[in-house]
Amino acid sequence: MxxxxxxxxxxxxxxxxxxxxxxxxxxxxxxxxxxxxxxxxxxxxxxxxxxxxxxxxxxxxxxxxxxxxxxxxxxxxxxxxxxxxxxxxxxxxxxxxxxxxxxxxxxxxxxxxxxxxxxxxxxxxxxxxxxxxxxxxxxxxxxxxFADNKPTSHTEAILGVTPLDFTHAFSLPTFNNFEDFGCVGSLKKLYVASPAALKAAKRLHNRYGIDYEVRIPGLSLDIHDVHHILFIGQQVIGHTLRQQLAIPFDIASFFMMKPTLREKGDVHLIEEDDLIELVKKNDYDMIIGDPIFKDMLQDYQGQYLELIHFAVSGRRDFS
Missing domain, CATH: 3.40.50.1980 (Nitrogenase molybdenum iron protein domain)
Structure with missing residues (x-):
């Protein structure tokens, strides 16, 4: 329904x-x-x-x-x-x-x-x-x-980081200080960590010539003996993991799915049943996603790797 x-x-x-x-x-x-x-x-x-x-x-x-x-x-x-x-x-x-x-x-x-x-x-x-x-x-x-090209000691920064997606800190600036916006024009490179930041990154590129890469630096998973993965969540997180793992890897999300990052097998979800049917018709031996999705997939017999997504479940990772 x-x-x-x-x-x-x-x-x-x-x-x-x-x-x-x-x-x-x-x-x-x-x-x-x-x-x-x-x-x-x-x-x-x-x-x-x-x-x-x-x-x-x-x-x-x-x-x-x-x-x-x-x-x-x-x-x-x-x-x-x-x-x-x-x-x-x-x-x-x-x-x-x-x-x-x-x-x-x-x-x-x-x-x-x-x-x-x-x-x-x-x-x-x-x-x-x-x-x-x-x-x-x-x-x-x-x-x-507020964008300006005031001097800064940094050459790179990450755009698109908030606790609604991420539970850990980053070594590069993440625009959680007001001063970062005034110095953005002096940066050499932006890492785009969320589909929500891609439009801003493109405008900054046009205005200041700042290079940008859609990837989350430092994000990795140690996964072995897996042949087909489904990632449920924020698209750039899934995109970064897919580039790292280089195995069949589908991304499904209820949120933004930018066309430039989509590959065959990726799905924009609307209803709960969309996710349930997707898992039923594909032979995934691992699913990565917020724990709340696991409750929906009661017939799934493969591995489930929990990755907290606060915007979905409101759960916090206290590990």
């Missing part, structure tokens, strides 16, 4: 993906909602919330605010709260309410910048997309506003 989920919980939505990019940049993030979306971000979709706080606020929209489009009240709230924080910038993140009433983000940003004398960006998420769509929008907004 279309849309029926018996095993999978709701995936992290687009506003959560946007917040995951903004989280550590020292900005003041305002989610334009009545409170529920912000509660979901902080309570369920942001693994750093209990360890490392960020200035995230709800606009606290009431019914009449939405119906009458009271932008002046929203602007005043943001002006008031900005006085209490020495933020690098203000970020407005969309939800279903502003999407439905066609909130003029550009106009609000223009007014706010005149009032508070700080840069303001908006991420036009709608609350109905998935997390990687929000990540993509956030990267584009940040680089459009």
């Amino acid at each position: 279309k849309g029926l989920r018996k095993y999978l919980t709701p995936f992290a939505p687009d506003q959560s993906g946007a917040v995951s990019v903004l989280y550590e940049l020292g900005g003041l993030t305002v989610i334009i909602d009545a409170g529920g979306c912000t509660g979901n971000v902080c309570g369920f979709d942001e693994p750093r919330w209990f360890d490392k706080r960020s200035a995230i606020f709800s606009a606290g929209l009431r019914d009449m605010d939405a119906i009458l489009g009271r932008d002046d009240a929203l602007i005043q709230k943001i002006v008031d709260i900005s006085d209490a924080f020495d933020a690098n910038f203000i970020a407005l993140v969309g939800t279903p309410v502003p999407a439905v009433i066609a909130t003029d983000y550009q106009g609000i940003c223009h007014i706010l910048e005149k009032k508070i004398h700080k840069p303001v960006i908006y991420v036009p998420t709608t609350g109905v997309g998935l997390y990687d769509e929000g990540m993509e929008m956030a990267y584009l907004a940040l680089f459009e506003k």
Whole structure:
């Protein structure tokens, strides 16, 4: 049945993906909602919330605010709260309410910048997309506003890393510092770690001539005596492992699947049954994916290698 989920919980939505990019940049993030979306971000979709706080606020929209489009009240709230924080910038993140009433983000940003004398960006998420769509929008907004070629001691960086996909740290910069955006034009190379970062990498290449490679440096698996693998998850993680292992290796994902990375056998999943049927009709002797997918594949008899994907299950790897 279309849309029926018996095993999978709701995936992290687009506003959560946007917040995951903004989280550590020292900005003041305002989610334009009545409170529920912000509660979901902080309570369920942001693994750093209990360890490392960020200035995230709800606009606290009431019914009449939405119906009458009271932008002046929203602007005043943001002006008031900005006085209490020495933020690098203000970020407005969309939800279903502003999407439905066609909130003029550009106009609000223009007014706010005149009032508070700080840069303001908006991420036009709608609350109905998935997390990687929000990540993509956030990267584009940040680089459009803050990209520069200030000097830096680094020559390479990784773009597209947030805890919604990755549970480990990287040795190269990953744009989790606000200063990284101002120095991006001085880099020689970007590693693109997520499909959500590919559009931004292409724009940076066109603007600054920065080379980019779609691969996650340092990612590897020690696998032997396996003949056909199915990877379920984020496409670039699967792509990196496929290039390393050089054996029959299919990628299936409920998220972005960029055509340039797809190979024969790769599948963009929509329903739970798509994954169940894919496994039934192929002779996979290993599946790699979040533990929640294992619960769906009760008839599968091969090896299952668990790889945490927080945006899918909300589980954290404490190993």
